[in-house]
Amino acid sequence: MPAVTLRLAQGTPCWVSLMTDDLAGARAFYGELLDWSYTPGPTQLGAYVRAESGGAPVAGLGVAAVPGFPVQWTTYFAVDSADRTTQLVRECGGTVAVGPLQAERAGRLAIAADVSGAVFGLWQGEEHLGHEAGPEPGGPAWAELLTPDEEGAAVFYGAVLGRPVAPVGAGSALLVGGRPVAGIRRGAELRGHPPRWRVHFAVQDVELTARRAVALGGRVLVEPHDSGRGPVARLADPQGGHFSVLRAGLR
Template sequence: MTAVKVRLAQGTPCWVSLMTSDQEGAMAFYGALLGWEFTPGPTPLGAYVRATLNGAKVAGIGATPARTGHPVEWTTYFAVDSADDVSQRIRECGGTVAVGPLQAEHAGRLAIAADLSGAVFGLWQGEEHIGWEVVGEPGAPAWNELLTSDEPAASAFYGAVLGRSVVESDAAAVARGEDDATLVVGGFPVAGIRRSTDLRDGPPRWRVHFAVADTDLTVRRALQLGGRVLVGPHDTPYGRVARLTDPQGGRFSVVQT
């Protein structure tokens, strides 16, 4: 378990947020599955709550307007020193800034963008809210990885936009199931980039992993709560993993480290 008490360095994932067509249903599902409780959050984009684990903030759940067709999806946010400066680099590197930068009350400044392949991600310039307050504990975020058909282009994009190193994995590591490349901040891996042509992954996107104490038990519980299994429990270099959806279709993974 890692407690987070200071603003994370630029380029480090610092928050995950679900936008869903059924906020109350999502709160019931994730609350029962991961042990979350909820507190009100800032509302620049509509109704929004923060999920807490033993009082520590770990994620957000927002409501999409009815009948917009907006996909139910988790979004990974990266810590940045200036959301405005990084947004400008996104445009210069060929990406798209869809929302913001805008102020989320006194919590911080955010933007929502898409990379060259259309994978959506967020920027968070923390002020009163620095991001998640615990990682690696069951119920908290554990890892974020980009699924893309063009790993070299994605690696170049995120390295340039975030001003951080992206390290390519060797062939033996990829064959073992590790990510094709890793975003590195301060000498430590903080996120993965994985080449994927698996139709179950859907279009390019950032995949969120939550830590759990028992992957197999979590999968059974998710099914009881109305979720769905995309890929059943299996062992990986990172731990025992399963890929699931919530009842509204939001995709996420769980990992028993």
């Protein structure tokens, strides 16, 4: 995969990051499951490494800065100005939990929550512009928001990111250059869980990956099944971080 040399267009999902209470365990699990290797990353928020697939950066893994913080994956969206976009988050009824702050020479980031409480990140890339693989195996393949208020979320993200949100299939999608880059849908399956952005990684074989996840100490939350984007399964790592796997080449 060619290296990313230009900042991704505003509103494009550009990075995913896991905050966990067991960085060594998470590194071992995802390294075996998705064939990741690791290099050091910025440490403003604590210990942090970048995961690579085939030599291309695909994700970040770090230690949660606040004890007891839920183990979870966060989707980051590319922005032209993290400072200006965080102001829009506040003006549109969201909250900003972290930043904007400088991540060494890599870029500028913020972590926020939308009007329903779903956490997401903003990334103004400088030396590090985002993931460089996907949807090839091991790379991020899709981002999808599950929310009890699809209409409110569509208005919020459209205003904050300055991109249109249009009906697509059973939900909505954020569009960049007329192309769907992230999904938004009403999450009936939340069942008392807070709204969240779901991270999907591409794999060659969804059923095999689900079995390997269990053998490595993880869990299958939703068995492999056919979806509008092809075979998919919902999994959890040994520390409780939820993620999905999607057959490579499908969005």
